[in-house]
Amino acid sequence: FQMVRNMGLMLALGIVFALIAALTFVPAIVNLLGEKTFWPNSIAKYKAAEDGTHRSAYGKASHVFHRYFQWVARATRNHAKPIVIAAIIISVPSIYVYATSHSSYDMIAVEPDGEAKEGLYAIMDETYGGTLMPTYVVVQFPDSAVDNDKTTTLTLSDTSYGQFNTMVKGIYSNQVRTNVYQQAIDSGASESDANTAADAYMTAHAAEIDAAATQYANANTPKALPYLTWSAHGLTASGTTFTGYVPAVMTIANDIKTKNTDIVAQDSSGVNGLTSWAVLYYSQGVPAATQKLIAGYTDGVRATVYSTAYSTAIGGGATEEQAKAIAEEQAKTYMEANKDTIASDANTYATAHINDASIVNQINSGIVELMPSAVKGYVEKYVAIGAAYAAATSQTAVPSLSINVTDTDGNPATIQLANLIDYVLNAGTGLISNDGTAASLMIVTNEKPMSDKTMDFQGALQNAFHGKGGYDETYSSAISKSQVCGTNAVMYDISGTVTNQFNYIQIIVVILLLIMLFLILGSYVTPIRAIFCIILSVIWTLALTFLVFQELLAIPVCWIVPIVLFVVLLGLGLDYEIFVTTRVRENRIRGMSNDDAIDAAITSASGTISLCALIMGGTFCTLLIGSSSMLQEFGFALGIGIFIDGLFMVTYVGPALMHLLGDWSWKGPAFLQRKHKEE
Template identity: 30%
Template structure:
């Protein structure tokens, strides 16, 4: 909408200027279409180049946006070149109602009194600004350089943020994230995952008949894989921003730790287990305990195993220790779980002939999916399955059928700070480096590794987009320089145009960082700089081309000197450029009333860039530079030809 308004204003303003100079309707419209039409055609082409270059990006959101914006500018340009002249042809000077062009004739209302004073206020200001720019051209150029150098330094030294989530959070969602940060690690909301595939099966999942599946670790896991993981965890946790690493869980290892700690109280055991788990695994373990208590079983059964359940279900007048019976079976040299169960049943039958209580209990457990191995060795296969399979800590062929081999593990890492904060993005590199080193050292057992997660995906997308945007920026700059070179037939004007716009962009980025980072404590999103450059290279050309083509018209077609051409062009286009800048800047500035930091930053950056370019750069700096360049402005491939003609 902003660009479309600019093009329409350029045509209408030039039409009014020609009418005020004394031309009749047809001549005024002809001049407006010829000269202002040339300006907006070049401007529109430069904007289309800027937005069209976005289609090079493989990130569909940006490429689609580029196509839509380029088409929108093309339609606005066609409308300005066809519809607006048609309307002016039909309506004439009535389009300026209630003001009539007769008021600008000698002795008319607009030539005397306060009406004339206010009517010429803009012309007087821009005439004086042109005189000031020419008179103090060197000082203005030096000041522009002195401001640009620290601005470029600020931009080059500033870090951009990848935190798309925080930049879009507002209202209750933002408050909720802050509330999480008060009681837990904010990175837990979007953890990172490192997937590692091994050469051989590390575990086997057995599908239970009643949905109670079991997970058994293989000797390959116990002997070759498990011993290598502690060093990996240690390497990752060297980063203070890593809150925890969540890897494969082994209940038997946890029981050994509890025994080594000398903990005997059940509640203390439960607290110890929870302290060793991450917040996510802790939730799963809480569900294990809840399911146990819902079945009327004490939490102690988790630690004592089936022996506690079996002993508690036997008749009070038939005392029997299942654990002692299992120990006796092992002392007798038995190792097979089925053989041990049979040995224990025989021992009970010998002690209480004819009593089938124990046999019934064992049969009930088998029906519930508890195999002889679980009954003999404890609940480790059940708990390991719940703790590893449900949260997808392990993976493999079993995923398709519910049973089979396990060949993958997933290491979940959560950061203290929000997952996409600058510090957490640095932590991603730490995690990747640690896993890469682990794979290199253990290449004999590791097949492949992958890093994923929302933050990792955003990090990779941003890095790819940055690389692609480097090409986009080069394409935009080169094509715009070629366009201006062909149209202006000048060697220096295209370079001067691009450099002054880049100067505006550097000032804008520096101010954005100073306000949002240093003053407001926010982060500048990585998309802001690259989008600002492409958009401003296109849109910023509007005002430069309008001014430069008017100066060229004065020099080439009207025979003015370089300085006179600058004065005349600034005086007659200054008001139009200012109005268009206010319209365009205001359109972007409305984004600042949003509650989202992302939109506020986009709104401020684009609004500031457009206003600085329209009100300062085109009004003072460009005239000063063109004065200093003098006739060198018009040195180009067409100069000799024109002289020959």
């Protein structure tokens, strides 16, 4: 991952430059200035402060710190086991928290507070979170799904434009009459009275309605008709059965939506991809309308039997309640005895009337309601024009309705209603490429972008397409390649890449450091002990960071924090460990016992290490005053991590372990032991 590589390179260069300065520039300055480097103090004053004979503030502070580290040396020597046990007790819950917690890729949550973040949350409060960052699936086809370029447009002649303009005016006027009629019905008027009221209104306001209709028609009548024609590979119809790339993509889209109801928005915005008006019409609209016609016919038969039985019972002297019971029983018996015949007759009735103009218009209106809001208005306009054209030419507005027009050169042309609507649904929304060889699915989740659930869905979606038995395999004749993409998918790929690579990097770094420490210290055990202490520091720090931010503050821990923490603590922790351990080794070479060598090293070196830890940790802690959650997490994790390692792990736990290990700390190969003694 390029960002992580860049960070590593920048940190490495920074350390190299700092090392060069420390080895060259700083000694040169000291040599040039001599004791003036320490102005207003001098080496004599520093020595007096160390001896305790100088009573300045620095001298008093130096004396206090000296006594403190003498006490630390005694404590780690006399209470080595309790210190190690305490470290283990702290480590057990820390390891549990570390193992059960995970960092987040939700970059919105860690943005600094401000107008932009507030705006994003306002949008997510009002609509689906995935609206901000949808997930896309790019599907590539073996051949083009269209016969013509998706931008094909037919410019209408004045004659054809006038015909369409007149039809749109009629649409407007009919809608006005329908509104008046419905208002009368809602007020309790009968159908006859409502029709009379509507006709009277239209007559009384004829001039006003005509002017409004003209204005509406001029604004909404298309002067050019963009259309899309599918190729044989894209869509082939055999009666009401469809095959090709488009039906395959539509099936996949519906499958994704129905199988992920907990994460994918379930309205028209949930999954949008290639769509054919004809497929929608015959696969959804016609079956629903057929069932409605069958139910209506069946209810009509039952109502006729019931009415006849009721009238007969009343004529025979039965009371109203008795007649109702008799009619109900006879209707039930008749329907049960003749159910097969009734079902057959109902199917015949539905087949005979499914293409009635009123039924076709109902089907079209029902499908319009399924359209995404972005295209609903355009689709509704073409459906209305198709219905008006069908009525004017004694046809029905089925998808295959042929609309005959002439272009500006007077050439006749025929466009199907479905071609116009398919352009809006596919080319107008940018869901299909210019050459028709690729299309995209847009998936809107009901969770906010980059949340844990959204990230889990990215993995499930990739597996649904590329896994064994997935869409790529099932629809291999229609899909040559598919790619899950979008911001969420990118972050998911980053998470997988970084996690896998970082796990390998951690192992490699630890092995290399163990080898390096083995060569530097000449010991089998000490390198392992040093790495162990540093890793404990990392685990303690991460556990504390997860508890504070995720549990107490409800702020997800950014994914890059553990990476940076591991790198920084490993580097600084090893510096501190090597500094103390080499002092102990030098003392051992001079003839001290193991315990005395450790005590002397703590007394002389721990002050410098603690000061470095306070300076470095305090510097990182200044990030806590920032308004960005990510900066606060960096500041907390790095600052606390350095404090834990420099003030506790190196000062207490490491020496306590060395006391317990005794001479095992210095067991190593003879050639390295001789080398270090010679040094």
